[in-house]
Amino acid sequence: MSAPTLPHSAPVVTARVLWAKVDTGFWVAHRGGEYDGCVDAVAGGYVSRDAHGVPIGRYDSLDAAKASLRSTTHPANESRRRRLERASLLAATAVGGTALAFALTAGALAPYL
Numbered sequence: 001m002s003a004p005t006l007p008h009s010a011p012v013v014t015a016r017v018l019w020a021k022v023d024t025g026f027w028v029a030h031r032g033g034e035y036d037g038c039v040d041a042v043a044g045g046y047v048s049r050d051a052h053g054v055p056i057g058r059y060d061s062l063d064a065a066k067a068s069l070r071s072t073t074h075p076a077n078e079s080r081r082r083r084l085e086r087a088s089l090l091a092a093t094a095v096g097g098t099a100l101a102f103a104l105t106a107g108a109l110a111p112y113l
Contacts, residue, residue, distance in 0.1 A: 017070055027062075029069050037069040056080065 018030045025041030037050045039062065046065035048056045059065040 017066075019066060027066070029066070039065045039069075054080070 017036060020028050022028050027039045029036040029038065035051055037048060039046050039048045046059050046062050048065040048068045050056055056068045
């Protein structure tokens with residue numbers, strides 16, 4: 001007898017986010033046993049950072065700062081992702097343009113070398 005198969009529309013179960021208060025005003029998030037980000041208490045609010053240490057945003061409440069790490073569809077995460085994608089595209093365009101300019105210059109100067 002074969003094992004039952006799940007339909008393709010079955011929901012994907014994600015690991016739960018676990019929070020640990022490691023110091024006064026500092027919380028660390030773990031998802032599936034891996035570091036997922038942190039929240040720092042600052043004057044007048046809380047700053048959340050993703051798993052790479054990049055600030056996601058500043059929030060008035062601890063719960064809002066923690067929630068920003070839980071959802072990849074949070075507006076702060078979406079806008080940060082769009083900015084990173086734009087920056088990557090601009091950098092790739094600049095590097096490609098520079099490489100093309102060097103190649104054309106080398107081709108033009110080759111007969112004189």
